[in-house]
Amino acid sequence: MTTISDPPAESFKLSMLIYDTRYRSMTIQVVALIGFMLLVGFLVNNTAQNLATSGKTVSFGFLANPAGYDINQTLIDYNNQHSHFRASFVGLLNTLLVAVLGCITATVIGVIIGVLRLSPNWLIAKLTAVYVEMFRNVPVLLWIVFSMAILIETLPAPRDFRGEDPAATMNLFDSVAVTNRGVYVPEALFSRSLGDVHLFGNSPIRFDISLDLVLILAVLIASIFGIRAVRTRADAQQEKTGVRPKTWYLTLGILVVPLLVVLVALGFHLGYPELKGFNFSGGTYLRNSLIALWLALSLYTAAFIAENVRAGILAISKGQTEAAAALGLRSNRIMSLVILPQAMRVIIPPLISQYLNLTKNSSLAIAVGYMDLTGTLMGITLNQTGKELETLLLGMLVYLIISLSISTLMNWYNNRVKLVER
C-alpha cells in the first residue's frame, strides 16, 4: 500500500547557481563571458578615447595616396608614384616569396637531416644532432643577421670585378657573379615571346603573368601525364607477362622532346649578367637580403622539421622495418616505400605549425632590409603616414589570412594521407 507520490516540485533558488552542479558550470561561463566583454569594452573605449584626445581619426584613405618610396625587390611593376596599397601588395608578394621558398628548402633539408639523425653511422648521427641543437637553440633573428654579415663581409664588392687584374672573377664560364650585394645568375629570355597577360586591369593588385611560362608549365604537366600513362601500360604488361618492358627511353623522350620544341619555338636564350657602371646588369638578381633571410629561415626551421621527421619515423614499429627487410628490400627502399609513407601521418600535423612559424618569422626581414609586408605596410608606410592602428590591424589581418590558408591547405593534405580507420 505504498503510494508513489511525485517528489515535491523543486523551486529554483538563486543559491543553486553556485551550489547546484547542474547550473554551476553555466554560471562560471556566463561570469567569464561578462568579464571578457567588459575587458574588450574597456580596451575599445580606451583606444577610442585616446585617439580622440590626440586628435586622430581611424581611416584607411591613406592607402590610396602615393607611397613616395622605392622598393628594391619588386615582383610586379612598381614605382614610388604608386599607392601605399600597391607598395603593401609588393611587400605581401615578397613575404609570400620568401615563405614559399623557405618552406620548400626547409622541408627538403629537414627530411634529410631527420633521416640521417637515425643513421647507424655514428659520425653522421652526431653531426646532424649538432646541427639540430645548434640551430634550434639560437634565436632565428641572430641567424638572419649572421647570414647577412657573412655574405656582406666575405664576398667581393662589384667594383672588385673591374680592371685589368680584377680581385674577383665570375664563376661558371663567366655566367654567375657572386657579390656582396647579391648573386647574379643568367636569366631566361625569349626572342619570340608570347607576351604577358594583364590581370585585374588597373586595380592596385594588378599583375602580369608571362604566357611563355604558362606554356612551358602546361607542356611539363602534359609530359608528366604522358609518363604516367606509359608507366600504367608497363605495369599492365608486367602483370600479364611477368616481364616489364623497357620504358626509360620513352619516358625521357616524352619529358624532353616537347619541352625542347617549345623552347626552340619561343626562341629561348640566356641573358648573362654583365658589369655595367656601378653594378652588374642583365641576368636575374638574387639580393643578399633575400638569400640571407631564405637561408637562415630554412636552416632554422629545418632543425625543427628534422625532429618532427625523426619522431615520425620512431613512431613506426620496428616490426615494419624487419618485415620489409625479410621481403628482401634494401634499406633505402624500406625507408622510402614502407617507413616514410606511414610516418607522414605523424609528421604532417607538427609540420603545419613549422610552416606557419616560418611564414611568421619572415617578418624579421627588416633586420636585413628585405622589404616584406612588415617592411612596407607596417614599416615605411606606417612611418610616413603615422597610421599605427590602421597599418598594424591590416598587417595582422593579412598574416592571419596567410596562416589560416596554410593550415587549411595542410589540413586538407593531412586528411588525405592520414590512416583510414574503419
Added chain:
Amino acid sequence: MKKTVFLGALTVAGLAAGAAAAATLDDVKARGKLNCGVATGVPGFAAPDANGEWAGFDVSVCRAVAAAIFGDPKAVEFVPTTGKTRFTALASGEIDMLARNTTWTFSRDVDLKFEFVGVNYYDGQGFIAPKALGVSSAKELDGATVCIQTGTTTELNLADFFRINNISYEPVPIETNAEAQQQYLAGACDTYTTDASGLAASRSTFETPSDHVILPEIISKEPLGPLVRHGDSEWADIVRWSFNAMVAAEEYGVTSANVEEMASAAGDNPEVNRLLGTEGNLGEMLGLDAGWAKNIIASVGNYGEVFDSTIGESTPIGLARGLNAQWTNGGLLYAPPFR
C-alpha cells in the same frame, strides 16, 4: 583566434595612443627626471661617451630642458630610438620629448600631431661615396646601390631626386646608422645618403676619413629640431624657450664661464637681465624657477659653446657653422625676444 588578434591589436593601440594627457611638466617633476628620445648613436649628435654618459649636440637639448626644470642636466633618462620607432615612442608618452635629428615637415607637424619647437640644426641631405669610385656629383650615380635609413624623410627625398633627374638606383633599406656605415664600408652599397651633418659625423669615425668624399649636391632642406606631442602647449613652451635661451645667450655673449657673474646682479642689458631672471618673472610664467635659463647656460652652455664642443670645426666631425650661425653673423639662428 580572431578575438586574440583583435585584443592584441587593441592593446597595442591602447598603449600607442595612451598617455597623451596634458600636464607633462607635472609628470616629469613627479618622476624626477626627463625621458628624452635620442638617436641610437650618431657621433657628435647623440652617442654615449667612454664613460657611458650620453653626449652630443642633440643630447644637450635634453640636458638643457632638464637643467631648466631641475637645475640638474643629468636628470635625464635617454631613450635610444630608431628612425622607425621614434614617433611611436613620442606619441605613446614613452618619452616626453624627442631630440633626434628629426626633420620638421608639414605632415609630421600637422598630421602626426607633433609640435616642433624650433630648429637646432639647419641641414640638407647629401651623399657620401668612396673617392676610389671617381664620382664627383650625385647626378653621376645612375644605377648605383644606395644605402638609406628606412622610415626617414631622406627615403622620400632620394626617390624624388632620382625620379626628377631620371636616373635609376637600387635602394638598400637599413634600420640604424651603424648598420648603414658597416654596409657602406664593406662595399655593399656604392653610396650612403642621409643628412649632410650625419654624413660628416659618420665619416669622422671611419678608419681613413680622407678616402671618402661628401658629394656637393644637397638635395633637400632638412630643418632638424626637437619636438613634443600636440596637446600640451605649456610643455612645448618649456622645451622651446629652453632652446631659445641657449641661442639668445650666444647672441648676448652669455657663456657658461661668465653666467654666474652676470646673473649675480642686474646688468646693463635688460634682455640679459630678463633671461637670467634678475629682472621680470619669465621663469614663473613657464612654471619654473627664476634661474632656469642661468642653470641651462651654466651647466650646458650657450648654443655656440655646445656646437663648438660637439660638432664644431675643432672636433673630429668638423662642421662649419654655415647656416647655423647667429643672424648677426649671416646665419639663420634668430631667437625671439625675451620679454
